[in-house]
Amino acid sequence: MLMRFAAALMLVAGGAGAGKADAVEDFYKGKTITMIVSYGPGGGYDNYGRILAQHMSKHIPGKPTIVINNMPGAGSLKGANYIYNVAPKDGTAFGIFARNIPLLALIDKTDQNVQYDPLKFTWLGSSSSGGDDAYVLIARKDAKNKSIEDMRRPGGPPLILGSTGEGTSSDAMPIVLRDMLGFNIKPIAGYTDSGALYLAMERNEIEGRTTGLSSLRANKPDWLKPDGIMNIYVVMGRATRHPDYPNVPTARELAKTDKDRQLIEIIELPYSLSRPFAAPPGVPADRAAALQKAFMETHKDPDYLKDAERMKIDVSPIDGNEVLRLIQNIAKVPAEQMKQVETLIRAN
Numbered sequence: 001m002l003m004r005f006a007a008a009l010m011l012v013a014g015g016a017g018a019g020k021a022d023a024v025e026d027f028y029k030g031k032t033i034t035m036i037v038s039y040g041p042g043g044g045y046d047n048y049g050r051i052l053a054q055h056m057s058k059h060i061p062g063k064p065t066i067v068i069n070n071m072p073g074a075g076s077l078k079g080a081n082y083i084y085n086v087a088p089k090d091g092t093a094f095g096i097f098a099r100n101i102p103l104l105a106l107i108d109k110t111d112q113n114v115q116y117d118p119l120k121f122t123w124l125g126s127s128s129s130g131g132d133d134a135y136v137l138i139a140r141k142d143a144k145n146k147s148i149e150d151m152r153r154p155g156g157p158p159l160i161l162g163s164t165g166e167g168t169s170s171d172a173m174p175i176v177l178r179d180m181l182g183f184n185i186k187p188i189a190g191y192t193d194s195g196a197l198y199l200a201m202e203r204n205e206i207e208g209r210t211t212g213l214s215s216l217r218a219n220k221p222d223w224l225k226p227d228g229i230m231n232i233y234v235v236m237g238r239a240t241r242h243p244d245y246p247n248v249p250t251a252r253e254l255a256k257t258d259k260d261r262q263l264i265e266i267i268e269l270p271y272s273l274s275r276p277f278a279a280p281p282g283v284p285a286d287r288a289a290a291l292q293k294a295f296m297e298t299h300k301d302p303d304y305l306k307d308a309e310r311m312k313i314d315v316s317p318i319d320g321n322e323v324l325r326l327i328q329n330i331a332k333v334p335a336e337q338m339k340q341v342e343t344l345i346r347a348n
Contacts, residue, residue, distance in 0.1 A: 024290045027091070028062030036087065036095030038079025040072040043194025044215025047313060048127050048275045049096045052295075055304040059294035064092075072193045075164040076101060077113055084116035087280050091287030094124060094279035099270040100172065102327045107342040118327050121278035122288050123320035124295040128214065128274040133314040135173065135237040135271060136248075137161075138216065138223070138230045139208030140201065148233055148249070151183045158186035162197045162206035173210040173236055173251075175344060176267060181234075181254045194219065201230075212274070213242065217312040237271030266341055269330050273323050274314070292320045 037049040053066040071079040076097040087093035102118035104111070139145070144157045151159050161174045177183040188206060191197045198220060200206045208230075216223065223230040235242050236251045251268070255261035279291060298304050299317040308315045318326075333341075 024286050025061035027287065028060055028064040028290075031062065031064040031092055033057075033060075033064050033066045033091075034069050034087070034093045035066055036079050036083050036093065036097075037068055037070050038072065038076035038083075038095060038097040040070055040193035040195050042198075042219060044212045044218065044313075045076070045096050045098070045275065046070065046194075047215065047218050047311060051304065051307050051311065051313070052127065052277070052298060054307070055301050056294055056298040059297040059301070061290055071095075074113065077104070081115040083278060083280055084121065085280075089280045089282040091279065091283050091291060094122075094277060094291065096275060096277050099126075099274050099276060101276070102273075103267075103270050103330060103341075106327075106331050106333075107338050117281075119324070119331070120281040122281060122283045122291075123323040124277040124279065124292050125317055125319045126273040126276045126323055127299065127317055128314045129316045129318045130237055130271045130274040130314070131316040133237075133274060133316075134213045134235045134242045134245075135210060136213050136216070136232045137173070137177065137208065137210050137234040137236070138232055140204065140229055141231055142204075142229075143207040145184075145207075148183075148254075151185070151233070152181070153184065156184050158184045160186050160188060160207045162191050162200050162209050163187055163189045164191050164193065164197070172267065172344075176236075176251065176264060177210075177234065179344060180256070180260045180264065181251065182256065210236065214312065214314040221312065237268050237274075239265075263337065263340055263344065266330075266333055266337060267344070269326065273318065273326050276323060278323075295319075 035049055035053050037046050039045045049068060053068055057063050057066050071082060079095055080097040080101045083093065083095045105114045105116060105118045139159060143159060145151045145159050150156060163174060174185050174187040178185040191200065194211065194215065197209050201209065222228050224232065232245055232248050234251055234254065235245065235248050238250055239252065241248060241250055251264050252261050255264055277295060279288065296317060296319050299315055305315065
């Protein structure tokens with residue numbers, strides 16, 4: 001009788017699990033999921049969004065269609081705010097935004113432009129943890145400054161760098177280079193996305209920018225060839241030099257004091273969640289779990305990996321729990337240091 005009772009319990013439990021799975025499949029069957037890409041077409045975040053949209057559907061129960069909605073603005077703040085506050089919370093919307101979005105909310109909780117709590121997003125994961133990637137300073141070979149020494153020489157001509165919005169990676173790192181590492185830099189903010197920045201560099205409106213190495217390789221692979229128009233001068237977002245550029249120093253190496261080095265390490269924490277994807281808060285638990293599972297399964301999909309290799313993008317995924325853990329670590333940074341980080345990246 002005990003054996004029969006145990007078997008009956010197993011059948012009930014199995015039926016309940018199947019019913020839950022069927023409910024998710026029934027919900028998504030025939031549905032369309034909107035992926036918000038918080039930048040314009042043609043940049044690194046857009047590339048990661050599009051390749052995920054192409055392959056993730058078959059890993060979600062019910063195989064819904066995934067469509068892209070590009071929503072550039074304010075260095076991806078517009079998209080992040082939309083995902084958190086406006087997008088449907090039923091599991092039919094998620095998106096990608098800048099890696100610095102969690103940091104922005106944690107350094108200044110009174111900033112009215114930041115309308116989200118990074119600890120409450122439904123995190124799917126990050127397609128890249130930056131292990132094989134880097135954030136780099138690139139500049140035209142015909143710029144007035146030809147070396148790091150030129151760029152740090154007092155009284156010399158400034159290196160003119162373009163960026164997107166305040167506090168984003170492309171804006172914060174030039175400030176780090178200028179105010180902490182002694183580079184003579186003139187940042188010009190306000191470009192809408194990577195596509196606009198790349199075009200401005202080609203036209204020589206600006207001399208350089210900071211950008212993801214994988215994004216550069218995917219969008220402008222000829223730029224770094226021996227006869228290309230760009231050089232890499234500094235590697236950021238890494239504790240060690242990139243193996244493909246052993247002669248290029250890291251930002252941490254160039255720090256003038258231990259205190260500056262510690263602040264740079266804090267600013268570089270978000271690079272471990274280099275390409276983050278999140279749904280709004282409040283997504284039903286079973287659908288959130290299905291999206292999180294599908295996200296990780298997609299990064300093992302041979303077709304996805306084949307396309308990623310062709311696009312030369314870094315694939316080193318971490319799941320939603322790890323993204324949340326990293327954000328919690330950022331939130332634990334002492335208030336005094338966080339205030340110094342805020343002062344630094346809010347500089348103009």
